[in-house]
Amino acid sequence: MKGFFSPKSVAVVGATANKIKGGYHIFNNLVSYYSDRVYPVNPNYTEIDGHKVYPSVSELPEIVELVIIFTPAKSIPAIVEECASLGIKRVQIQAAGFAETGDGGKRLADRVMKIAGENGMRIWGPNCTGSVNSDNLFFAPFMPAQDLGDKLTKGNVSIVTQTGMLAAGFLIQTLESNYFGIDKAAAIGNKMDVDEVDILEYLAGEDSTEIVLMYLESINRGREFLEVAERLKGKKAIVLLKGGRSPVAVNAALSHTGSLAGDEGLITGALAQAGVARVYGFIEMVNVGRALSLLPTWEGGKRVGIITISGGAGIVTADLLNDRGIDVPELTEETTARLQEMFPPWMPPKNPVDIWPTMEIRGINEALEMVVPVVMADENIDAVILLPFASPITENIDTGVFTRAMVEAKKPILTWMFGFVPSFENFKKNFEGAGVPVFTELNQIVSVVSALRDLNR
Amino acid sequence: MKGFFSPKSVAVVGATANKIKGGYHIFNNLVSYYSDRVYPVNPNYTEIDGHKVYPSVSELPEIVELVIIFTPAKSIPAIVEECASLGIKRVQIQAAGFAETGDGGKRLADRVMKIAGENGMRIWGPNCTGSVNSDNLFFAPFMPAQDLGDKLTKGNVSIVTQTGMLAAGFLIQTLESNYFGIDKAAAIGNKMDVDEVDILEYLAGEDSTEIVLMYLESINRGREFLEVAERLKGKKAIVLLKGGRSPVAVNAALSHTGSLAGDEGLITGALAQAGVARVYGFIEMVNVGRALSLLPTWEGGKRVGIITISGGAGIVTADLLNDRGIDVPELTEETTARLQEMFPPWMPPKNPVDIWPTMEIRGINEALEMVVPVVMADENIDAVILLPFASPITENIDTGVFTRAMVEAKKPILTWMFGFVPSFENFKKNFEGAGVPVFTELNQIVSVVSALRDLNR
Numbered sequence: 001m002k003g004f005f006s007p008k009s010v011a012v013v014g015a016t017a018n019k020i021k022g023g024y025h026i027f028n029n030l031v032s033y034y035s036d037r038v039y040p041v042n043p044n045y046t047e048i049d050g051h052k053v054y055p056s057v058s059e060l061p062e063i064v065e066l067v068i069i070f071t072p073a074k075s076i077p078a079i080v081e082e083c084a085s086l087g088i089k090r091v092q093i094q095a096a097g098f099a100e101t102g103d104g105g106k107r108l109a110d111r112v113m114k115i116a117g118e119n120g121m122r123i124w125g126p127n128c129t130g131s132v133n134s135d136n137l138f139f140a141p142f143m144p145a146q147d148l149g150d151k152l153t154k155g156n157v158s159i160v161t162q163t164g165m166l167a168a169g170f171l172i173q174t175l176e177s178n179y180f181g182i183d184k185a186a187a188i189g190n191k192m193d194v195d196e197v198d199i200l201e202y203l204a205g206e207d208s209t210e211i212v213l214m215y216l217e218s219i220n221r222g223r224e225f226l227e228v229a230e231r232l233k234g235k236k237a238i239v240l241l242k243g244g245r246s247p248v249a250v251n252a253a254l255s256h257t258g259s260l261a262g263d264e265g266l267i268t269g270a271l272a273q274a275g276v277a278r279v280y281g282f283i284e285m286v287n288v289g290r291a292l293s294l295l296p297t298w299e300g301g302k303r304v305g306i307i308t309i310s311g312g313a314g315i316v317t318a319d320l321l322n323d324r325g326i327d328v329p330e331l332t333e334e335t336t337a338r339l340q341e342m343f344p345p346w347m348p349p350k351n352p353v354d355i356w357p358t359m360e361i362r363g364i365n366e367a368l369e370m371v372v373p374v375v376m377a378d379e380n381i382d383a384v385i386l387l388p389f390a391s392p393i394t395e396n397i398d399t400g401v402f403t404r405a406m407v408e409a410k411k412p413i414l415t416w417m418f419g420f421v422p423s424f425e426n427f428k429k430n431f432e433g434a435g436v437p438v439f440t441e442l443n444q445i446v447s448v449v450s451a452l453r454d455l456n457r
Numbered sequence: 458m459k460g461f462f463s464p465k466s467v468a469v470v471g472a473t474a475n476k477i478k479g480g481y482h483i484f485n486n487l488v489s490y491y492s493d494r495v496y497p498v499n500p501n502y503t504e505i506d507g508h509k510v511y512p513s514v515s516e517l518p519e520i521v522e523l524v525i526i527f528t529p530a531k532s533i534p535a536i537v538e539e540c541a542s543l544g545i546k547r548v549q550i551q552a553a554g555f556a557e558t559g560d561g562g563k564r565l566a567d568r569v570m571k572i573a574g575e576n577g578m579r580i581w582g583p584n585c586t587g588s589v590n591s592d593n594l595f596f597a598p599f600m601p602a603q604d605l606g607d608k609l610t611k612g613n614v615s616i617v618t619q620t621g622m623l624a625a626g627f628l629i630q631t632l633e634s635n636y637f638g639i640d641k642a643a644a645i646g647n648k649m650d651v652d653e654v655d656i657l658e659y660l661a662g663e664d665s666t667e668i669v670l671m672y673l674e675s676i677n678r679g680r681e682f683l684e685v686a687e688r689l690k691g692k693k694a695i696v697l698l699k700g701g702r703s704p705v706a707v708n709a710a711l712s713h714t715g716s717l718a719g720d721e722g723l724i725t726g727a728l729a730q731a732g733v734a735r736v737y738g739f740i741e742m743v744n745v746g747r748a749l750s751l752l753p754t755w756e757g758g759k760r761v762g763i764i765t766i767s768g769g770a771g772i773v774t775a776d777l778l779n780d781r782g783i784d785v786p787e788l789t790e791e792t793t794a795r796l797q798e799m800f801p802p803w804m805p806p807k808n809p810v811d812i813w814p815t816m817e818i819r820g821i822n823e824a825l826e827m828v829v830p831v832v833m834a835d836e837n838i839d840a841v842i843l844l845p846f847a848s849p850i851t852e853n854i855d856t857g858v859f860t861r862a863m864v865e866a867k868k869p870i871l872t873w874m875f876g877f878v879p880s881f882e883n884f885k886k887n888f889e890g891a892g893v894p895v896f897t898e899l900n901q902i903v904s905v906v907s908a909l910r911d912l913n914r
Contacts, residue, residue, distance in 0.1 A: 165768075217769065243772040246776045249775040251807075252807075253768075253772050282875070284898075310620065312700055313739075316739065319702040352705075421633035442739065442740075443740075
């Protein structure tokens with residue numbers, strides 16, 4: 001797989017000077033950021049942006065390590081054949097028009113796979129945006145990526161997507177929003193050959209990847225997938241958004257990426273056992289990835305302590321946790337006794353822990369400094385959700401207490417940002433700087449807790 | 458109830474010059490924006506910000522229409538007694554310390570209610586932020602509300618909340634974020650007397666309120682609540698976030714607002730029959746309110762047509778709709794035939810409708826102009842979810858076609874904002890200007906569709 005993310009040299013077949021076409025962008029992205037050993041191939045051009053264009057792969061100055069193809073589907077078998085005859089082992093087909101379009105496409109795909117099989121080649125795609133590697137700014141996708149070099153922040157999250165346009169949009173939005181730093185991105189499209197198991201095996205060996213976010217419409221090699229997942233359990237986090245859980249969506253997945261989505265019930269049980277975290281939306285996947293990349297610990301997620309300055313927020317959070325099967329247990333007698341010392345006598349401490357009265361007496365800094373470590377130390381609790389208000393006070397609160405409590409107790413803290421909007425920017429910086437992920441919606445927090453629970457199953 | 462939202466004169470008992478106290482803010486908010494006939498009452502002060510302070514309600518220059526109290530709970534029965542002796546009929550207790558704090562508080566509450574009952578008075582609260590009316594800038598809450606006059610935008614949404622701090626935070630965030638224009642806001646706290654039914658009855662008579670967002674921890678008078686809801690069905694939208702759906706939360710609600718949350722199963726069925734839309738989080742409630750205030754029609758919600766430029770987004774949306782029991786039905790033969798004329802021959806049209814190939818041939822404007830009205834006209838479909846990408850192209854797209862289609866078909870269109878972040882601001886303006894609510898998460902769209910389904914039950 002390494003050659004798909006760090007090829008010594010690469011040809012772009014279907015490169016063009018027409019700047020609204022994908023073939024232009026693949027070439028331009030690679031030559032701008034990656035390497036000089038990127039060769040445009042197109043019999044109809046002699047130069048693109050001052051770079052010499054070659055009529056065919058055979059006429060390139062070297063045997064390239066990777067060939068990326070962005071030409072009509074019917075032209076592709078002949079190009080793959082030519083690559084095979086040159087001994088080229090890696091082809092990435094970003095163009096669409098294969099299995100997802102019915103019988104004609106299926107025949108073309110079969111021809112490509114026959115050539116690949118006979119010649120020991122690996123085929124990536126078709127119908128995809130290909131591979132990205134932030135280590136070396138290898139950026140293959142066919143979409144325009146202005147200022148990519150500035151926006152691709154190195155981090156511990158890798159993204160695997162089985163879809164074309166969405167992968168592009170997802171990557172663009174992630175780069176622009178800087179949700180988290182990226183290690184690798186792999187859009188594997190119709191998975192004619194290279195599939196999620198290949199990518200996961202590759203990422204298993206990449207220490208720089210600690211979190212793998214996956215959008216899949218099918219899992220073709222279920223046993224192998226579960227095997228790698230089991231092996232990575234406790235080492236890397238796999239977060240899966242599985243499209244095609246409902247009959248209509250299964251049917252749509254078939255025409256979208258030619259995927260047979262498989263039996264949802266079977267998949268769900270097996271994935272849970274393998275410690276794969278499940279999410280159900282794209283932004284939910286982003287939020288879980290962001291939280292995991294920020295948190296100093298991934299323990300916990302089964303039994304939550306809620307610390308709140310609003311009774312109502314605590315109640316709604318408890319309801320949402322209950323909807324996902326997550327406990328909000330009673331505190332131990334010891335915790336209750338310790339909290340009672342800090343609480344007004346008329347307020348018996350219980351979970352959710354309402355700190356408003358204590359805060360009125362002692363101020364929020366002192367109240368949190370007293371209450372948070374006590375709740376974090378409770379043996380019934382393995383994660384804490386903190387529900388303050390964003391305000392000129394909380395935006396400047398001492399958040400070091402949270403970091404210390406998380407590291408000491410090996411339990412995560414997650415928080416909600418709600419209230420005075422002008423304080424949001426500083427509130428977020430202050431809490432996330434201390435490793436406490438901040439969310440604007442309670443259900444986003446519950447999603448992260450649920451993911452942690454899945455990872456620790 | 459009118460006297461709680463538009464009193465001719467109002468006394469603030471517990472007004473203080475101490476600017477970090479709630480008693481200061483109640484007085485300051487009212488005197489700054491509402492009227493000169495706002496009287497501070499406090500035996501320990503002679504003036505606040507240049508306004509004369511009165512030692513007691515009896516010594517005010519007039520018999521006020523409303524008395525707001527922000528003093529310790531134990532002092533309140535005597536103040537209510539004094540009001541009763543003066544013939545004052547309306548008291549709003551914003552202070553806490555009653556039923557939610559156990560037996561002592563319960564006895565105080567009983568005394569207040571006895572006085573009120575014997576004298577035909579109505580008691581609002583305690584433990585709440587009281588009433589807001591954007592018609593006349595009557596703003597009673599005990600929180601600091603700088604620049605309130607600029608931020609309180611008049612609109613057709615009223616908010617009813619049964620919680621103290623959260624109501625404050627919710628209102629602050631709503632004012633700052635300008636999610637929608639507000640008509641009235643009522644935070645009713647522990648509901649010693651005035652409850653959600655009283656408020657709903659009042660709002661039923663206010664033409665300026667078309668949407669009522671409610672956060673409740675209990676519904677005390679279930680039969681009356683359902684009766685008003687039934688009466689408003691099809692006229693005003695009631696959107697309910699009901700805290701206390703889970704055992705832990707029911708218990709927490711008891712200590713928070715002294716609420717017995719009732720049997721969740723019974724409540725759910727009855728509310729559904731009465732056409733009340735259910736939501737499960739605060740931001741979800743805001744999003745539904747925002748969508749209803751933007752949409753030109755509230756029909757539909759049971760059978761959704763998805764129009765997408767990304768197969769993956771269509772698939773995940775279909776899954777999320779299915780999770781909430783909403784259909785993504787097959788298109789009629791007529792619709793399929795009409796779409797096939799516009800689609801490439803290898804692409805049989807079906808729901809979700811993937812317009813990417815058509816768009817590649819015709820451009821997005823023409824593709825949407827052709828496809829949207831056809832799908833909207835389908836008799837199997839009563840709402841459309843549109844999944845484009847936000848980009849420099851879509852931010853300037855002609856959105857008039859959507860407004861025309863919604864008005865003609867009496868079916869709503871909702872859309873997703875995903876992709877190129879620098880286009881988001883204009884994309885949102887463009888679509889929402891045409892009455893198409895824009896959301897950044899697919900599950901937010903599904904929540905709105907679910908609310909529409911509830912309203913049309």
